[in-house]
Amino acid sequence: MIRLVRLFSTSVGDKLIVALTGGALLVFLLGHMLGNMTVFQGPDSLNGYAAWLQGHPLVWFFRFGLVAVFVAHVLVTVRLTKANRRARPVRYSRRVARQMSFTSRYMVLSGLVVMSFLAFHLLHLTFGVIQPEIYQLEDSQQRHDVYAMVVSGFRNPWIAGSYVLSILLLGLHLIHGAASLFQTLGINHESYTVLIRYGVYLLVTGIVLGYCSIPLLIFSGTVSLEGG
Amino acid sequence: MKFTLCVWRQLNSDEPGSMVSYEVDGVSEDMSFLEVLDLLNENLVVRGEEPIAFDHDCREGICGMCALVINGVPHGPEPVTTACQLHMRKFTDGQTITVEPWRAAAFPVIRDLVVDRRSLDRVIQAGGFVSVNTGSAPDANALPISKDAADRAFEAAACIGCGACVAACPNASASLFVAAKVAQFAALPQGQPERLQRAIHLVEAMDREGFGGCTNHYECEAVCPKGIPVSFIAHLNRDFLKAALMSREVRDVPPAVEAEE
Amino acid sequence: MSILDGKVPGGPIETKWSNYRVDMKLISPTNKRKLRVIVVGSGLAGASAAASLAELGYQVDCFCFQDSPRRAHSVAAQGGINAAKNYQNDGDSVRRLFYDTVKGGDFRAREANVYRLAEISNSIIDQCVAQGVPFARDYGGLLDNRSFGGAQVSRTFYARGQTGQQLLLGCYGALSRQIGLGKVQMHSRVEMLDLVVVEGKARGIITRHLVSGRIARWAADAVVLATGGYGNVFYLSTNAMGCNVTATYRAYKRGAYFANPCFTQIHPTCIPVAGEHQSKLTLMSESLRNDGRIWVPVQPDETRAAADIPEAERDYFLERKYPAFGNLAPRDISSRAAKEVCDEGRGVGKLGRGVYLDFSDALARLGKGSIAGRYGNLFEMYEKITGENPYQRPMRIYPASHYTMGGLWVDYNLMSNIEGLHVLGEANFSDHGANRLGASALMQGLADGYFIIGDTLGNYLGSAELAEVDINHAAFADAENSVRAGIKRLLEVNGRRSVDSFHRELGNIMWEYCGMSRNAQGLRKAIDLIAELREQFWREVRVPGTNESFNVALENAGRVADFLEFAQLLCYDALSRDESCGAHFREEHQTPEGEAERNDEAFSYVSAWQFTGVGSEPIQHKEPLSFDNVALATRSYK
Structure with a gap:
């Protein structure tokens, strides 16, 4: 145990933690997205899915797990970033990047934006603080009317717009994050480089489109309160 | 001009x-x-x-x-x-x-333009070698090594220790330098006995010297005068993970002592 | 003059070394811990010696002027390392490697040393492979060999064109391991400036820390110098900028004999000088001569581009003069031939000092792909430096100073005439005679460091009567004072010329009068010119800054000041060796066809010179050479 703590306190160990937690969050994002897609099947489907989740015996386990993974991802990144800043106390007066990608360069920034969006997102749809008026609705089966909440919420152009923007930034975060996941876990071989790169693009594009489709279709009126 | x-x-x-x-x-x-x-x-x-x-x-x-x-x-x-x-x-x-x-x-x-790079030497001193005393080697052809492995080891061993990877890295990380050394010996049978310990010791030494960590910007690869690829860093990560999960003990390396002037 | 004893053990040459080792004194492990050894230099010889001695249990202090021991100039050796493994089953043996090396050295090396070198060569390869040196391998996983430098057997082990680098990293690893274990104290960016001799024995050194300027004294039970060669006496050479003669020269000034300084090797395939600001010359691997054809225009002062000169107006001078070996004639012969045609005004390139190395025939015969496979990286390097594409126009090459066979005189134990002062690698004179064969420098450096010094130094320390000496001894104070006085003198001249300008001028003198071919009149002139230049140096040099800082001008000034004295010694030696042998070509001694004429009767000896004062003629001592195991023969490459 002490050995594990020692090894996971090194820079490579930290990176592994960030990668593994990032990977777990990625899996969550996929699951969350697929669940959210039930919105397109109408109020019954989404509300049923939400009720099933709420009633699941392991829900709190997953919630705490998710929070722990998220906190670890952020805290270890903070520790790494601090160490990395310390490693270059004097900056160059002129420095031209040769290969560094836009996504890798703004990883911390995109992460911070995603984090503040997440806070907003939770306050909005999980705790009902932002628009309390849509949070209290119930559907015909006395279930929490998540469908109505989502559809009404995304009718607001500011909310829909910021949601789409944040998802795009999340996408940037994921492009570098998902590719790094492979590198950090040691999966990098010239035969598969192309496969990994395009696989990541495909995955991230899927996630971004999946998430964005909800506010966009709602805002455009394709998905309405009446369902369908 | x-x-x-x-x-x-x-x-x-x-x-x-x-x-x-x-x-x-x-x-x-x-x-x-x-x-x-x-x-x-x-x-x-x-x-x-x-x-x-x-x-x-x-x-x-x-x-x-x-x-x-x-x-x-x-x-x-x-x-x-x-x-x-x-x-x-x-x-x-x-x-x-x-x-x-x-x-x-x-x-x-x-x-002026001169920096002290002894930190890289100290990283190597922590284990960037095969422990073999003079005179104790078996015949050079006793262990066949596939050409592929020998070429890969060479590619990693081409590192000239200039430190450009560190200079280019936004985190001033020496990961490419460390990875090249770890990968060179990992590719060869002679490097196997100390393989996992080496990965741990070199990474710990790198941290101790105040280098940053790798966040996969790959600037190092772009400026390396010997064209050493970042796939070696993946190799280092792999060996390190394996070492973290599977090695039974981690030997302590005495901290580097600087010779007096 | 006295006759020097090389202390070669008796018995048949095959068993000299093994029998001698049996009789050596051993030191108990507990006593070894109390013995301190100084190793100056961290190249193949120095790093392997420091590591091996530390493994044996001695306390070692190792010094290098670079920022890391991994940067010593051994790192730049390209070609390979010889060993008599006979893995290729082509008839190689220790005896054949021995014979080839003695013959290649034009019979001016000590037989017993060369035999031992050939014997040890196999263990070196074993050792390096065990350290993880990635030598080239064939598809079966076994070590690959190539034929190198005109050898008729394939005995050269190599790691692409970076063999020296890979071998040095092997030594550096071994050294780093001992540093990590606390057995070696590594002192980088520290330069040795004097040797301390106490009661006839080498007992320490004086150093200057190049960053802080601190002058320090180091005491030890023995001193090992592995400080490389003096090729930079020519200013332009394939040596690194920092390579210098200071350590060995200052040991010489303290009484060590300097042997055969005139044996300097000129490498035929270097990229020619491009302009007056050139700081160094880059070697192109000799292997290029396997497929390239060397030529110059028939007409002097030719102005047409190479492609416009018709076949009939080209002179393939090596093929013409040496039909049997053609473009593969040995280094010294090819170099002189190139100089000759350039002296006739037929040289090519802006400055007229170059010959074409033309691949158009090979390209037509083998195709571009095949040539790129063999020489791609060399062609790229050439283009990087010259901006010319060798696939389209012939390369230009010219000889350059490359390696120095001469060095401090040592006996069979690698100990100089000063007891306790051992000299390894290029810094000593012992194994290459008047000319070094390709791929044998790496072999010698590692043989000395890994497999010889551990034994012979132990024998010395086990039998010598060593009084307690610490750095407060008067001899240390003396040496330190003289170092300080030297630095002060340099800083006080305050003239108007840079150190480099003197070095460049010295190089011109040496290259002109003591380069590829020499004659008595020119050498006498050079001795005078050097004296004048030296005088001028001490009147006009400008060394800004102080001693107590990182002062590149000051460190360089000290080295150039030594070159300005050493160059004269080199010329005296060249003058006294009134024969042509190996790389030393005296114009007075050539056959009617212009080939070197050796004089075994009068000159079959090693000249070892004793310092008598700056500017005054040194005293010559001789170690006679006898050849009992090889027959003296004339080299012929016709």
Whole structure:
């Protein structure tokens, strides 16, 4: 145990933690997205899915797990970033990047934006603080009317717009994050480089489109309160 | 040709430094970049000023001594080329060229463009070798090694220890340097007995020396004068993970002791 | 003059070394811990010696002027390392490697040393492979060999064109391991400036820390110098900028004999000088001569581009003069031939000092792909440096100073005439005679460091009467004072010329009068010119700054000051060796066809010179050479 703590306190160990937690969050994002897609099947489907989740015996386990993974991802990144800043106390007066990608360069920034969006997102749809008026609705089966909440919420152009923007930034975060996941876990071989790169693009594009489709279709009126 | 050189001048590690501009005239396109510094220095000396200190030795791209960030890129604009092999025909007449030292906490500036890179040596001292005493080796052909493995080991061993990877990394990480050493021995049967311990010890030493960690920007690969690929860093991560999960004990390395002056 | 004893053990040459080792004194492990050894230099010889001695249990202090021991100039060796493994089953043996090396050295090396070198060569390869040196391998996983430098057997082990680098990293690993274990104290960016001799024995050194300027004294029970060669006496050479003669020269000034300094090797295939600001010359691997054809225009002062010169107006001078070996004639012969045609005004390139190395025939015969496969990286390097594409126009090459066979005189134990002062690698004179064969420098450096010094130094320390000496001894104070006085003198001249300008001028003198071919009149002139230049140096040199800082001008000034004295010694030696042998070509001694004429009767000896004062003629001592195991023969490459 002490050995594990020692090894996971090194820079490579930290990176592994960030990668593994990032990977777990990625899996969550996929699951969350697929669940959210039930919105397109109408109020019954989404509300049923939400009720099933709420009633699941392991829900709190997953919630705490998710929070722990998220906190670890952020805290270890903070520790790494601090160490990395310390490693270059004097900056160059002129420095031209040769290969560094836009996504890798703004990883911390995109992460911070995603984090503040997440806070907003939770306050909005999980705790009902932002628009309390849509949070209290119930559907015909006395279930929490998540469908109505989502559809009404995304009718607001500011909310829909910021949601789409944040998802795009999340996408940037994921492009570098998902590719790094492979590198950090040691999966990098010239035969598969192309496969990994395009696989990541495909995955991230899927996630971004999946998430964005909800506010966009709602805002455009394709998905309405009446369902369908 | 004529150039304006904007050079970092710093008297010693305690004094603050600054960029100073110099005009150099009479440069021919056949001159190497370091020969332009020589020329400038000769002019400075004749004027009674102290020459610009910069590290250089073999001037054929193999000793790894030269260490200049030229126009914002470690070793300058030519890919897979050390600063000493960079020739002036790659620049345009009249250009302003900035010259800075490697910048990293683990590479304190000694004077002007010269930095102290002993931190890299200390990383190697922590385990970047095969422990074999003189005289105890079996016949060289006793262990066949596939050509593929030998070539891969060579590719990693081509590292000249210049530190450009550190200079280029936004985190001043020495991951590529460490990874190349770990991967070289991991590819060879002779490196197997100490393989996992080596990965741990080198990474710990790298952290101890104040290098940053890798966040996969891959700037190191882009400036490496020997073209060492970042796939070796993946290899290092793999070995480290394996070591973290599977090694039964982690030997302690005594902290490096600096020899007295 | 006296006759020097090489202390070669008796018995048949095959068993000299093994029998001698049996009789050596051993030191108990507990006593070894109390013994301190100084190793100056961290190249193949120095690093392997420091590591091996530390493994044996001695306390070692190792010094290098670079920022890291990994940067010593051994790192730049390209070609390979010889060993008599006979893995290729082509008839190689220890005896054949021995014979080839003695013959290649034109019979001016000590037989017993060379035999031992050939014997040890196999263990070196084993050792390096065990360290993880990635030598080239064939598809079966076994080590690959190539034929190198005109050898008729394939005995050269190599790691692409970076053999020296890979071998040095092997030594560096071994050294780093001992540093990590606390057995070696590594002192980088420290330069040795004097040797301390106490009661006739080498007992320490004086150093200057190049960053702080601190002058320090180091005491030890023995001193090992592995400080490389003096090729930079020619200013332009394939050596690194920092390579210098200071350590060995200052040991010489303290009484060590300097042997055969005139044996300097000129390498035929270097990229020619491009202009007056050139700081160094780059070697192109000799292997290029396997497929390239060397030629110059028939007409002097030719102005046409190479492609416009018709076949009939080209002179393939090596093929013409040496039909049997053609473009593969040995280094010294090819170099002289190139100089000759350039002296006739037929040289090519802007400065007229170059000959074409033309691949157009090979390209037509083998195709571009095949040539790129063999020489791609060399062609790229050439283009990087010259900006010319060798696939389209012939390369230009010219000889350059490359390696120095001469060095401090040592006996069979690698100990100089000063007891306790051992000299290894290029810094000593012992194994290459008047000319070194390709791929044998790496072999010698590692043989000395890994497999010889551990035994012979132990024998010395086990039998020598060593008084307690610490750095407060008067001899240390003396040496330190003289170092300080030297530095002060340099700083006080305050003239108007840079150190480099003197070095460049010295190089011109040496190259002109003591380069590829020499004659008595020229050498006498050179001795005078050097004296004048030296005088001028001490009147006009400008060394800004102080001693107490990182002062590149000052460190360089000290080295050039030594070259300015040493160059004269080199010329005296060249003058006294009134014969042509190996790389030393005296114009007075050539056959009617212009080939070197050796004089075994009068000159079959090693000249070892004793310092008598700056500017005054040194005293010559001789170690006679006898050849009992090889027959003296004339080299012929016709």
